[in-house]
Amino acid sequence: MAFYLLHNYMDFIVPLESMVYDISKYTVIATFLIYFIFLMIERFSDLDCFMKGAHGIFMLAYSLFAILISFLAVYTKKAEYKSKEEKNRMEYLIEYSEQIEKSYMEIRKFKHDYKNILVSMENYIQSNDIDGLKHFFYSHIKETGILFDQELLEMSPIRNLEAKEIKSIVLSKLYLAHEKGIEIDVNVPQKLDSFPVPSIMLVRMLGIILDNAVEESSIIDKPKILFAGLRQEEAITFIIANKCRSDIPDLHVLKKKSYSSKGKERGVGLSNLDELVQLNKNVYLDTKIEEGQFIQILTIWEG
Structure with missing residues (x-):
């Protein structure tokens, strides 16, 4: 479930970054086009009133675009930071689970070896083979240091x-x-x-x-x-x-x-x-x- 949510979150962040880039690109292109249009219009002196109004609209629109881009950029950075934090937490959780699993397997192996030793000793005791038990203990247990x-x-x-x-x-x-x-x-x-x-x-x-x-x-x-x-x-x-x-x-x-x-x-x-x-x-x-x-x-x- 966590992987699914993280995957969806990343799918949301990537298009958002792309959208901010596209808006910035088109805003720059529009700025140059409008500036070129204004240069062409300035050649006609009888359009001064239109130029003043258009200039005001242009400045307002440009300011709104700048505010929008800044907002999206800040929002994207915050979302990117949160996404990175979630990814780190997920990695920590995965490594933690792996460490616990390794610990469990190592302790389980120890218990398995210990149980096998006791079973072997029990067989000697049940058959009343004391000499065999002594041999098994001194040659396989005491010398190798497996038990105690x-x-x-x-x-x-x-x-x-x-x-x-x-x-x-x-x-x-x-x-x-x-x-x-x-x-x-x-x-x-x-x-x-x-x-x-x-x-x-x-x-x-x-x-x-x-x-x-x-x-x-x-x-x-x-x-x-x-x-x-x-x-x-x-x-x-x-x-x-x-x-x-x-x-x-x-x-x-x-x-x-x-x-x-x-x-x-x-x-x-x-x-x-x-x-x-x-x-x-x-x-x-x-x-x-x-x-x-x-x-x-x-x-x-x-x-």
Whole structure:
């Protein structure tokens, strides 16, 4: 429905812009024609009275045309701005839905793997095959760290993120990092249940930051990602830090539109993140590279 309305709105804007252009074009042509006619009429001295009247009518008509064109131009710009805003909101909604869907699929995969492990263990127990159960546990579970992995247990502070949509995106990204063999350190000491920024925006911002952290961590040795969420007196701060390459490009390069270490037109760069931050006056992003760490501090001011 939203796509249909947006499509119809754009169909209305385009003809309106064309109409303004046509009116402007024909007004210029008419101005030159009338001016040429007046020059021809001035050759006849006995038409002075007619010239004065015609000149007044011409000025009035020209003024009305100018006012009409100005009104249409302003109206078109406003409509174009609203259309752009609606398009942006639609894009945010689509990306938000995609992030939620990815989170759901990743968590579903984890639950599926966990269930399969329990079923396998149950079969050993039902058949009273204790030796087989021990072998299965030590060779397939403990060694691979699938069940009760210490790093997964260390993610438990994430429970303090009580906003489900925020917890979902963070948990899914950190679990993806864990699957890639990246060390995870989570610190959310206080309950964070509400945020003074639209959920869609925060999901997108955290999703971009964590995606980039996982992307960078997957190409270095001994990778590690730190995620912290802190409530201060008048603000909520998220800190995401990851080990990075020694030859990582400068920030002004990373912030170029469409930049990604994955290659052209792949990944989501810092420029997209900056655009989201600029849309929210109470959000501040500090990005820096210090001592082999790529650090992003996202501060959301309350009130």
